[in-house]
Amino acid sequence: MQIGLIGLGKMGGNMRERIRLAGHTVVGYDRSPDLSDVKDLTELVEQLQAPRIVWVMVPAGAATQSVVDELGGLLEAGDVVVDGGNSRWTDDEKHAAELGAKGIGFVDAGVSGGVWGLQNGYALMVGGDKEHVERLQPIFEALKPEGPYGYVHAGKVGAGHFSKMVHNGIEYAMMQAYAEGWELLEKVDSVENVREVYRSWQDGTVIRSWLLDLAVNALDEDEHLDKLRGWAQDSGEGRWTVEAAVDHAVPLPAITASLFARFASRQDDSPQMKMIAALRNQFGGHAVESTKE
Ligand SMILES: NC(=O)c1ccc[n+]([C@@H]2O[C@H](COP(=O)([O-])OP(=O)(O)OC[C@H]3O[C@@H](n4cnc5c(N)ncnc54)[C@H](O)[C@@H]3O)[C@@H](O)[C@H]2O)c1
């Protein structure tokens, strides 16, 4: 089978290799010429036989929108576009409608597995019409992990990215729980080897998981994480999960708190805690600390 793949960074680069290893032909395009097989999207489309499949693996938002717009002008009826980036699920219906007006199919695929995907396979959460999803099966088979799980056709257009978004919300809360437990263990003098406690949990415990394995990897590289600043970015999925929860009045205390913990990590000082300190001082004369000159 032939496929065009746009975006050959940390994800797309390895996905190209995994699809090729499964015996398919991949024509890759990246705006960075060092990574690209072709000079532009026109050449990518020309090199594929109709009906074409083109997988988009670029940053969500403006980059994905511009690629989808350009593809809309280059592809023809019968072709299918797959968005494998971490796009907001509400973008999918728009993209499906824009492309659908030209007879071009659209499938959204939430992809999980990060930089380990080449080796372990990529878990796929797919949304779209059955006929389009079925056409993509050989590519999904090439990308997914071996074994019975790691792939789902979750529902209509948008269902793949919505499922991936919830997956990432869970990822936030799980990481936060491992992080909080680690900080508490590090604080207590009687626990002399926190890393070995974490390592021991990898087998037999209720909380064993791949994230726990990765936490042990990180502690093996830097036992007390001394080389890192306590600063964490977020790229949207956590926020969208919380927004969806508000829309549907679903309580998500753990996921919401883990998102807010990341915001707090990016502050050098806490303006709201200044207000707490000021109020405690106002009503109770409690001690405050001054900023250092
Ligand atoms: N890194 C992960 O763990 C991970 C996991 C699952 C999904 N994703 C999602 O996959 C997508 C790609 O992530 P990544 O980690 O590979 O990012 P990346 O920054 O490593 O790679 C993105 C690539 O897209 C290229 N690009 C950007 N705009 C382009 C355009 N208009 N035309 C052609 N190429 C363009 C860049 O040059 C770059 O090589 C994102 O939507 C991301 O959220 C990432």
Ligand SMILES: O=C(O)[C@H](O)[C@@H](O)[C@H](O)[C@H](O)COP(=O)(O)O
């Ligand atoms: O399942 C995965 O492979 C990851 O969730 C992946 O999608 C990525 O690493 C996130 O985009 C990070 O998201 P934040 O930047 O929001 O932490």
